[in-house]
Amino acid sequence: MVITGFNLAGADYGRSRRTMLILAATSVGLVCLLAIQLVLWTEQRREVEAVGARLSRMEAETARHQSQVRAVQTSIPAEALKQHEAKVAAYNHILEASAFSWIGLLVELERSVPPNVTLSEIHPDLVSGKVSLRGEARAFEDITKLLQGLEQRTTFRDVYLLRQSTRKPTGGGPETLEFLVHLIYQGRPR
Numbered sequence: 001m002v003i004t005g006f007n008l009a010g011a012d013y014g015r016s017r018r019t020m021l022i023l024a025a026t027s028v029g030l031v032c033l034l035a036i037q038l039v040l041w042t043e044q045r046r047e048v049e050a051v052g053a054r055l056s057r058m059e060a061e062t063a064r065h066q067s068q069v070r071a072v073q074t075s076i077p078a079e080a081l082k083q084h085e086a087k088v089a090a091y092n093h094i095l096e097a098s099a100f101s102w103i104g105l106l107v108e109l110e111r112s113v114p115p116n117v118t119l120s121e122i123h124p125d126l127v128s129g130k131v132s133l134r135g136e137a138r139a140f141e142d143i144t145k146l147l148q149g150l151e152q153r154t155t156f157r158d159v160y161l162l163r164q165s166t167r168k169p170t171g172g173g174p175e176t177l178e179f180l181v182h183l184i185y186q187g188r189p190r
Helices: 011-075 078-099 102-112 140-152
Strands: 117-124 130-137 156-167 176-185
Touching (some): 140 176
Antiparallel strands (some): 130 176
């Protein structure tokens, strides 16, 4: 018996076979990707567990060291601790003083001080950057020029004239104005 209209080489059969092969290949590819993803996920999970175990060991070791430190601290006399804290404060002060840029401060002052003004004292606070300037000027206009020169420099801020007074000469020379200026020097290292 012959079936008519049935052709194995027909276009529909070829198309459906091609579609089946593409679906089978895609399914195999997706299964492979899923297997790779599971392997990577398992490896990552092992790594996280190893890091967690290492972290818990480190936390236990840190807690043990902290308890040892507390035990040692309680055995140190308070007077010895105060002496060492004073030494550390002195060393910190020395380090801050060595980091202070005297050359930078003096260069900025040289650029700011007008010709008829002389500075007799410069007192910087090494921690805060506050600087106290004491000096003399021939006239109030010279002090005004000094203040303007200091304010124009970007390394100085909060420039204030705190005091001025007239000083009578002892040898019959001209009168001079004594002044005290406070400012903040920002050119120091942080």
